[in-house]
Amino acid sequence: MVFMYRLIKAKTFLLLTSPVPVPYISRQICSGLLSIRKMNGGKDSVSEDSMPGRGGAGIKLRPSPDCIDRRECRGAVETSSDSLGVRHGSFGKRRSRIDLRSEQRSGDGNSSKFGNKNIPAHVKRSKSGQSYRKPDEGGNHVAPFDICLSGSRDSAVLKSLQEMEENQENVEHPIEESGGQGVLRPGMVLLKRYISLGDQIEMVKTCREIGLGPGGFYRPGYKNGAKLRLQMMCLGLNWDPETRKYEDRSPADGCKPPCIPREFNQLVETAIQDAHGLLGKDCTLSNVEDVLKVCTLSNVEDMLPTMSPDICIVNFYTTNGRLGLHQDRDESSESLDKGLPVVSFSVGDSAEFLYGDQRDVNKADKVVLESGDVLIFGGKSRHIFHGVTSVIPNSAPKALIEETRLRPGRLNLTFRQY
Ligand SMILES: O=C(O)CCC(=O)C(=O)O
Ligand SMILES: [Fe+2]
Numbered sequence: 001m002v003f004m005y006r007l008i009k010a011k012t013f014l015l016l017t018s019p020v021p022v023p024y025i026s027r028q029i030c031s032g033l034l035s036i037r038k039m040n041g042g043k044d045s046v047s048e049d050s051m052p053g054r055g056g057a058g059i060k061l062r063p064s065p066d067c068i069d070r071r072e073c074r075g076a077v078e079t080s081s082d083s084l085g086v087r088h089g090s091f092g093k094r095r096s097r098i099d100l101r102s103e104q105r106s107g108d109g110n111s112s113k114f115g116n117k118n119i120p121a122h123v124k125r126s127k128s129g130q131s132y133r134k135p136d137e138g139g140n141h142v143a144p145f146d147i148c149l150s151g152s153r154d155s156a157v158l159k160s161l162q163e164m165e166e167n168q169e170n171v172e173h174p175i176e177e178s179g180g181q182g183v184l185r186p187g188m189v190l191l192k193r194y195i196s197l198g199d200q201i202e203m204v205k206t207c208r209e210i211g212l213g214p215g216g217f218y219r220p221g222y223k224n225g226a227k228l229r230l231q232m233m234c235l236g237l238n239w240d241p242e243t244r245k246y247e248d249r250s251p252a253d254g255c256k257p258p259c260i261p262r263e264f265n266q267l268v269e270t271a272i273q274d275a276h277g278l279l280g281k282d283c284t285l286s287n288v289e290d291v292l293k294v295c296t297l298s299n300v301e302d303m304l305p306t307m308s309p310d311i312c313i314v315n316f317y318t319t320n321g322r323l324g325l326h327q328d329r330d331e332s333s334e335s336l337d338k339g340l341p342v343v344s345f346s347v348g349d350s351a352e353f354l355y356g357d358q359r360d361v362n363k364a365d366k367v368v369l370e371s372g373d374v375l376i377f378g379g380k381s382r383h384i385f386h387g388v389t390s391v392i393p394n395s396a397p398k399a400l401i402e403e404t405r406l407r408p409g410r411l412n413l414t415f416r417q418y
Contacts, residue, residue, distance in 0.1 A: 133218070133253045144216035144252075145231040147316045148208045149405045183282045184367065187304055187339065187379030188355070189275040195267065195372040197399055200347045204404040206261055207314055207411060210235070214255035217316060230321045235260040235312040237418060239330065246311070246330060246418060260312045260415075268309050268343045268415045271374045276300045303379045307340040309415035317391050318409040319349065325359045325387040331418050340417045341378025347371050347411040350395040355386040369412075371397050388412075 136142050181192035195203070210233070211217040217231045220241045228241060237246045238257045248256060279300045311331070315323070328342050346369040353375070356364035364385065369375060377384055391410050400406060 134251075142218070142252075144212050144218065144233075145316065146208065147204070147211060147217065147231070147407055147409075147411060149407055181278075183278060184355075184365070185381055185384075187341070187381035188377040188384065189278055189304065189375075190367065191271055191274060191278075191374040191376070193370065193372040194271060194274070194374040195345060195347070197372070197397060199267070200372055200397070200400055201403045203264070203345070203347055203413070204400065204406050204411060206264075207233075207413070208404070210258045210261075211314070211316075213258065214253060215250040215257045216252075217314075218250070218252035220251075228323070229317070230323060231316040233258075233314045235314065236310045239311070239313055244330065260309060264312065264413070264415070265309055267345075269306070271343060272304065272306050272341065272376065275304055275376050279303050304376065305338055305340050305378055307335075307343075307378070307417040309343070310418050311416045313414050313416075315412045315414075316407075316409060317351065317388065317412070318407065319391050319393045321388070321391055321409060323388040325354060325356075325361060325364065325385040327383050327385055328414070328416065329383065331416050335417050336382060339379040339382045341376050341382065343415040344369075344375040344377075345413040345415075346373045346375070347413075348396045348400065348406050349408065349410045350392040351410050351412075352389045352392070353386065354389055355384050357384065359385045361389070368392070370395070371400060 133142050133144075181190055183189055215233065215238070217233045219227055219230070220232050221227045223242050223244075234250065234257045236257055236259065237248060238250050239246050240251050242251065250257060317323075329336060331340070348371055350368050350370045353367050353369045354361060354364040355367070355377075358364075366389075367375075377386070388410075393408060396406065396408075396410075
């Protein structure tokens with residue numbers, strides 16, 4: 001609700017005070033949010049069938065200040081324009097995307113700013129110098145993956161809703177069954193059903209909209225050619241499983257990663273504060289047995305440091321998607337050493353999430369992450385092995401699917417600070 005309220009308030013203010021369209025302003029604000037950071041490489045951790053480690057090579061990176069200047073990548077946008085627009089019923093009414101389309105079409109497409117800097121070698125370019133998506137093995141054009149089903153009431157949506165209804169009649173998902181809210185281990189906190197339905201809906205719509213544009217969703221692969229069992233899009237900085245580095249271009253189309261929407265970051269910060277509240281309570285309870293243990297605000301911050309995300313990896317898992325046990329270790333060594341947390345939002349179908357000290361599924365603990373859950377792991381838990389073993393079909397909130405037509409599957413956003 002806080003997210004929705006802030007969003008409406010900000011948009012109303014901008015609409016009332018601005019002579020230019022809100023989406024334009026939002027993008028400018030977004031640019032201003034990004035700060036320049038000196039970065040160095042993280043260490044590495046690779047496993048078969050898992051997300052490999054993200055070894056930074058000591059390069060200096062910074063979230064691109066103009067990461068949402070979509071005109072730079074007009075070629076890439078044009079190729080995906082079929083999947084945007086009014087044919088998506090209520091989505092088409094969203095002013096931002098329509099404005100975005102016309103801006104993209106009327107943009108000068110000047111690729112000089114794009115330059116040759118940092119463009120991955122395998123990204124193809126047209127004669128005019130515009131980038132476009134890599135064709136698949138069969139040479140077919142690959143448009144960004146649409147996390148939502150198109151058509152107002154097409155049969156796939158109806159089938160999905162019907163199955164969901166049947167499933168939800170038979171299966172109960174009480175919070176206790178899926179693992180309760182609270183401190184799972186030092187530095188690891190689960191906030192159950194933390195994101196309101198309204199905010200989940202906005203999140204899906206926003207991710208869909210960004211995901212269809214430059215730097216949008218694609219199916220990443222590893223160096224050995226194997227594909228991850230998910231669709232991915234990176235915001236702020238791009239993480240490439242093939243190079244295992246953070247870079248400032250998407251390998252799918254050579255475009256700069258889109259910015260992280262300000263509302264997402266606000267929710268991350270509020271979630272960390274609320275996690276601190278839980279950690280504080282946890283301390284108070286332990287004090288009953290251990291009076292010497294004093295829990296102050298500062299050591300709550302030591303257990304789970306605060307962070308300002310400049311990276312968001314957005315994953316979409318279809319119902320047979322998964323992600324092997326891995327560690328998130330490619331952020332800067334400064335960030336890793338401080339234990340700055342990874343904050344994870346789950347939306348859509350529930351998933352079985354494994355975590356533990358070793359890369360061994362038999363030794364890992366399991367928790368079910370449901371739509372609206374926020375999982376935070378930092379401090380002593382920053383280096384845990386974790387992964388997604390399965391997505392539970394038809395477990396998403398029905399109203400979320402009705403409102404967004406999110407495909408069967410799960411959307412996951414992990415925020416980090418480089
Ligand atoms: O989907 C999830 O819950 C985890 C995602 C993840 O671990 C990652 O993107 O590094
Ligand atoms: Fe991860």
